[in-house]
Each structure stands twice: as structure tokens, then as C-alpha cells.
Amino acid sequence: MDLPTFTINEDNAKELLEAQRHIWKHSLYYFKSMALKCVLQLGIPDTIHKHGKPMSLNELATSLPIHPNNIPSLNRLMRILESSNFFSKKLLQDGGYGFDLTLSSQLLLKNHPLTQAQFALTLLEQMVTDPSHHLTSWFQNGAESSFHVLNGMSFWEHMSHDSKFIQCFNEAMECDSRFVTSLLANNKSFKGIFEGIETLVDVGGGNGTTVKAITEA
Numbered sequence: 001m002d003l004p005t006f007t008i009n010e011d012n013a014k015e016l017l018e019a020q021r022h023i024w025k026h027s028l029y030y031f032k033s034m035a036l037k038c039v040l041q042l043g044i045p046d047t048i049h050k051h052g053k054p055m056s057l058n059e060l061a062t063s064l065p066i067h068p069n070n071i072p073s074l075n076r077l078m079r080i081l082e083s084s085n086f087f088s089k090k091l092l093q094d095g096g097y098g099f100d101l102t103l104s105s106q107l108l109l110k111n112h113p114l115t116q117a118q119f120a121l122t123l124l125e126q127m128v129t130d131p132s133h134h135l136t137s138w139f140q141n142g143a144e145s146s147f148h149v150l151n152g153m154s155f156w157e158h159m160s161h162d163s164k165f166i167q168c169f170n171e172a173m174e175c176d177s178r179f180v181t182s183l184l185a186n187n188k189s190f191k192g193i194f195e196g197i198e199t200l201v202d203v204g205g206g207n208g209t210t211v212k213a214i215t216e217a
Contacts, residue, residue, distance in 0.1 A: 035080045037124040040117055042066070044078075045101060045108045054090040054098030081105075114179045122172035127158070127165060174209045181213030 087099045107116045131146040138146040202211040
């Protein structure tokens, strides 16, 4: 494409708009991840679940530790995650709309037997996300990883000095293991995976959630 003589016409206008949309989507997509983190930290899934039915924006605002000035932004936050299928909008008896849980947000309830709440929160920890800002430096200087560029040590070395994050990480791995192994133990199509296996080693087994479920299966 000859950029100096590039012109917009009827043939390329839609393609250009789609290309710009694609750029905007990937440039701003991180905000959806941060919105998910915010919703979890505010406890919105559990608040809706405790309410027992869809909640209006005002009901949510009065049930959460939110400053009155930020109630309009709460609406934007919920709409972002509604577009990502974490919440659904339901018609209320007064004619307004309320926000309800979807299957995805049900899995973010703290007391759900297959909860993924801690897994999501751990992946969105600043310690985990910050190294992504140093990918360019990593490619340029040959360091072990982008995490090493930022912190001067590996992820595992850094984690060994952070007891709070170790606990979060172990809880996240337990969430993941419990979910996967529950499918292995309770679904006939998955149980066939173990047929013919006489010896199995769980490497890096954490607190043993996976090997316990496999043993039970």
C-alpha cells in the first residue's frame, strides 16, 4: 500500500473502520480485566447473590462501600461487565432494570464449591500484571523474563519472600485444581483418562488438592 498517496474511498472505508475498531479493542481490553478485579474487590457478585434477585443500580450503590460521587461510574462498571457476560440485565417490577448473575459470575462467588474468585484476583495482582509493561525491554536485553527485568529475580524467587502472595497463589492454584478435578471425578467421559494408568506422579502438587481428587476418582 502506497501510504503517501493513500486515500479513503467507498471500497476501503468499512475495512478501515474495522481495523481501527480492532486496534481500539486490543488497546483498551485491559480495562475489562481491571473492571473484573474491581467488581471482585467490591464484592458485587456476592452482594447480588445475597440479595436473592436482580439488583438495581441504586440498590447496589447503597449496599456497597461506594462514594456517592462515583455512583454514575458504578453504572459504567456494571455495563462493561454486562457486555462481557459477567452480569445480565433483568426487567424489575417497577419497570426499571436490575443486574443479575450469570454462570461466569456465579463461579466468582466466594462460597461457590467451584469458586474461581481467588484465581482471578491472583492473576490480576499488580505483581503479576506489571511485568507485561516490560516485554519490550525483555526482548531487547535477553533477560530471563519480563518479571526479571522489573524485579531483578525470577517470579518464584520473588514469591518466596512474599508470604502474603504465597498464600494467594496457593489458594488460586487450589481453585483451579478443585475445578478441573471435580470434572475428572464426576464426569464419566473424563474418568476414562485414568484407564490403564498404574502410576501417577503429581509434580509441584501444592497442598495436594489435585492428587486427592485423582485418588478419589
